[in-house]
Amino acid sequence: MELYQLRSFVAVAEAGHLTRASEKLHVSQPAVSAQIKALEEELDLTLFERTSSGMVLTSAGERLLTDAGRVLAAAQALRNVAKALKGEVTGKVRVGTTSDPGFIRVGEFLHTTVSRHPLLQVELHQEVTGAAFAKVRDGELDASFYYGEIEHPGVVGLRLRGSTYRVAAPAAWKRRVLDADWSEIATQPWVITPSISTHHKLVHALFDKHGIYPTRVVEADQESVIANLVISGVGLSLIREDLALEKETAGQICLWRDVRLETTLWFIYLQARQDDPAICALLSVLRDTWNLGEEPAAEAGQRA
Numbered sequence: 001m002e003l004y005q006l007r008s009f010v011a012v013a014e015a016g017h018l019t020r021a022s023e024k025l026h027v028s029q030p031a032v033s034a035q036i037k038a039l040e041e042e043l044d045l046t047l048f049e050r051t052s053s054g055m056v057l058t059s060a061g062e063r064l065l066t067d068a069g070r071v072l073a074a075a076q077a078l079r080n081v082a083k084a085l086k087g088e089v090t091g092k093v094r095v096g097t098t099s100d101p102g103f104i105r106v107g108e109f110l111h112t113t114v115s116r117h118p119l120l121q122v123e124l125h126q127e128v129t130g131a132a133f134a135k136v137r138d139g140e141l142d143a144s145f146y147y148g149e150i151e152h153p154g155v156v157g158l159r160l161r162g163s164t165y166r167v168a169a170p171a172a173w174k175r176r177v178l179d180a181d182w183s184e185i186a187t188q189p190w191v192i193t194p195s196i197s198t199h200h201k202l203v204h205a206l207f208d209k210h211g212i213y214p215t216r217v218v219e220a221d222q223e224s225v226i227a228n229l230v231i232s233g234v235g236l237s238l239i240r241e242d243l244a245l246e247k248e249t250a251g252q253i254c255l256w257r258d259v260r261l262e263t264t265l266w267f268i269y270l271q272a273r274q275d276d277p278a279i280c281a282l283l284s285v286l287r288d289t290w291n292l293g294e295e296p297a298a299e300a301g302q303r304a
Contacts, residue, residue: 001042003075006068008035009047013065017054070139080277089281090119096132096144097124099223103240104145104160104265105289112285120278128221130196136268143269143282148198150268157266158283160290164241165202165263167256170233174254177236182210185256189235190214191226199223202238202261227253 011021012032022029040047047061057065080091097106106124113122125141132144137152150157167185169177177185186207192214193199207213218235220226226237231252238261239253247253267286273279287293 005035005039008032010068012055089117089277092121093142093278094123096127096141098129098145109289117281129198146266146268147263154271155268156271157268160265163263163265165238165261166241166244167259168230168239168244168253169236171254177256186212186214189216191218191229191235191237
C-alpha cells in the first residue's frame with residue numbers, strides 16, 4: 001500500500017468524481033483510476049460504486065476513509081518534523097475557532113503565525129464548542145479554541161483566560177424579570193445553543209441546582225446571534241459578561257440578578273501531538289499573544 005494510493009482514495013471520495021480528483025492531484029485520470037483499482041485489489045475490498053454521475057463510496061469505503069485521512073496526516077506530520085529539524089516549520093494545520101474573533105484574538109494570532117512561520121498554512125474552521133472538541137479528539141482538527149471542561153485524557157490544552165456569563169433579558173422585560181424567582185425565570189422563553197455546546201451545558205448547570213429547566217427554548221448556534229435574539233425580545237439567555245455589560249449600558253438588555261457562571265477559554269490539541277513542531281509553533285504564538293509566559297501549570301492535562 002502506497003501513500004499516493006491513499007491520497008487518490010481520499011481525493012476521489014471528497015470529489016465524488018475521477019476527473020475532478022485527478023485535477024486536484026495534478027495526475028491523469030487513468031493514473032488515479034489505476035491507483036484506486038490497485039488499492040482495492042490489495043485490500044480485497046470494493047471502495048467505490050461506479051455510477052453514471054461519478055464515484056460513490058461503498059460502506060467499506062466510508063469506514064476506511066477516516067483512517068486513510070489519519071495515515072496521510074501522520075505522514076505529513078513526519079515530513080513536518082523532518083523539516084523542523086532543519087529549522088523550518090511547515091505544513092497545514094486546521095484550527096477550530098469559537099466565539100467572536102475579537103474575544104479570542106484570532107486576528108492577532110493568525111497575523112503573528114504567518115509572520116513567524118510563512119511556510120505554515122493555517123486553515124480556520126468556525127465550530128460550536130462541543131463539535132470543536134470532538135473534531136480535535138478524532139483528529140479532524142489539529143487544534144481549536146474551546147470553552148469548558150477538558151473531558152478526555154487524550155486532549156490537553158493551553159489555558160488562555162477565564163470567562164464569565166450573565167443572565168440577560170430584553171430591555172423591555174425589565175419589569176417582568178426584575179423580581180422574578182428561579183421558577184418564574186424558567187417559564188420565560190430561553191435562547192440557547194445546541195446540546196453539544198458548552199453554552200448549553202452552562203444553562204443546564206444554572207438550573208440543575210434548583211431542580212428546574214426552561215420549558216420554552218429557541219435554539220441558536222452563535223453568540224452574536226444569541227445576543228441579537230435577546231435584544232429583539234425573543235427570550236433570555238446567557239451572554240458573555242463583557243458583551244452583556246456593553247449592551248446593558250446601551251439600553252438594549254437588562255441583567256437578571258448578580259448571577260455569574262464561570263468557564264475557561266482553552267486552546268486544545270491532542271496530547272500525542274504536544275511535540276509536533278506545528279503545534280509547538282502555535283502554542284508559542286499564543287503565549288506571546290496572550291502574554292502567558294512559559295509557565296507549564298497553564299498547560300497539559302488541566303481541567304476547567
